[in-house]
Amino acid sequence: MSFTAAIIGRPNVGKSTLFNRLTGRRLALVDDRPGVTRDRREADARIAGLEFKLIDTAGLEDVNDDSMEARMRHQTELAVESADVVMFMIDARAGITPLDEHFAQWLRETGKPVVVVANKSEGSAGESGYLEAFGLGLGTPVQISAEHGQGMGELYDALSDHAEIIIPNEDDEDGVEHEDGVLHLAIIGRPNAGKSTLINTLIGEERLLAGPEAGLTRDSISVEWEYDGKRIKLFDTAGMRRKARVIDKLERMSVADGLRAVKFAQIVVLLVDATSPLDRQDRVLANLVAREGRALVVALNKWDLVENKKDVLKEVEDMLDLDMPEIRGVQLVQFSALTGRGLDKLMPAVMKAYEAWDSRISTARLNRWLDASTQAHPPPAPAGRRLKLRYMTQVKARPPTFVCFCSRPDEVPESYIRYMQNGLRDTFDMWGTPIRIRLKKSDNPFADKD
The missing domain is CATH 3.30.300.20 (K homology (KH) domain)
Structure with a gap:
């Protein structure tokens, strides 16, 4: 990969739409309401013969407290820090706002190369906003329409100084990843089970947005990691509630994205809140994993908060044997993702489940x-x-x-x-x-x- 580019900007300017277009796949959820993206997402992108790693980020807010918006901003700051070039996106139809000016000043202070991207420039409605963007002092803006694919040639020219040109292989299959030796591991569960916290603790950094609020993760985010010499791709997914309770369009999209992650995973960890273990939805998710033909590990998180541990463990084991005969003998581990206590048992259980799933008998x-x-x-x-x-x-x-x-x-x-x-x-x-x-x-x- 020749360079890394991050797309940043205030909420609802079209960052995820551009991310999906440049990656060639609908990886990021897109909706008309602001604040859909919360975690940063990475994927390989291409414009003609220009290949690079692309990072999608949450909408920037001018907050510095302990709120969810402030934690989202911190994730964006980490993305900018790791990028070689920043695509600063504005809404050309709305024009330059005080928030745009504030973050333009912040970008100048970082010293990172910046390409100003004036999105929603189709037609004449975005012309005035495009002209205003010159006043940000970040160079010549690029007019695009991420939704309609306009201006990709100009964006190619603006980014090409940061990369070597790679001739596309016509024999490549569109949208197919070839990752020999990479184990795909999806983490699923109900909202607020601790999925993002678990991944952050495993990889040793605050890579994903986590907190006490339920439903922080909205789309499945992949994180590359290495365990005992084995390359792992971890998939964090949105919390999955009962279908009858999912009435919001965005939550339906989030759940569908999580189900796709299960289909493309090899091993699935069903993360359960040990303080309210194995309700009906957990059993539905476990049976979904079995129907998709994936190996399963059941993990009881927040184990440090459970008082009657023996009784809870016996209850869960009996329920697994009774309700999931098609994956009988599923491994059960207990830990605290927040403190890391007992977490050393998880990956050995995952690798053992993978060996069984991949086994052949003469x-x-x-x-x-x-x-x-x-x-x-x-x-x-x-x-x-x-x-x-x-x-x-x-x-x-x-x-x-x-x-x-x-x-x-x-x-x-x-x-x-x-x-x-x-x-x-x-x-x-x-x-x-x-x-x-x-x-x-x-x-x-x-x-x-x-």
Whole structure:
């Protein structure tokens, strides 16, 4: 990556719209109301042959207290500090405001190279605002429309001094990331479970906006990290409430973004507030992870605030066994994300779940197990005819998926399939991961004989 650019500006000037256009994907949530973005988000961006890392930030507010807005501003300041060039965005239709002038002065004091971007310049309505932007003293502004894609050539010219030109590869697949060896780990849970605090503690910096307010995170943010030599991409997601309680359009978008993060993850940590453990929504989220075929680790956060720890732990374990038979044996860890106490247990549990999810069993071992299992507990005999399970093979991992050839697959009861799944877990140590068994009718060798 040749350089890093940060998009900053006051709320609702179109920063996330430009971020999505330059990255070529709808990574950031976009809505007409101000203050949608709260955390800073990073992604690879491109304009023609110009490639760079792009940072989207929250809208700038002139506050310096302990409020949420002040913490959001601190995240933006960190983005500016790490950037090689800053794109300072204004709303050309609204013109230059006192807040724009205030932050223009702040940018001059940082000494960072600045490109003033006059957004919403389509038509004649933005002409006066564009001309006013010259008065900021930050060089010649660039007129663009992030929504309609206008002015990208001029923006290319303004940014090209900060990077080497890279010829695009026509064979690249649009929107597909090739990250060999990177483990994708999503953190999900109800609002205020401590997801952002957990990631901040893991990576050792205030990378994500965190606080006592519920619903701080609005879109899924990815953070790169390394654990024990393994590259990890952590996904922080918005808190997910029951569907019936989600009536706001922006919250629906946030939840949908979090669900997409689960689909693209490999391992999912379901973070639960230990002071109110495992309500119905937690069970819904766990079953969602199982349906998507992802490995699961259940983490009880705020464990230091729980008084009757043994009773709570027993209650949670019983609930997991009862309500989630499809991912039986899911690993359960307890810690405090705020203090870090007990957090050293989380990543070993994650790596163990990943090994089970990625495991492969040779056909010879699998069929020896199948023979022993059917002898110990023979398949049922519907209408007096014994079902025969003849052969089994693993067709893929992630999650472990098996095909079993049998005489009458439609008559094998669900209970016997669960028996086989639990037997595979117990024999081959594949706890906490979905196991899929597909039944297929075996060919009759005498079908074509007279």
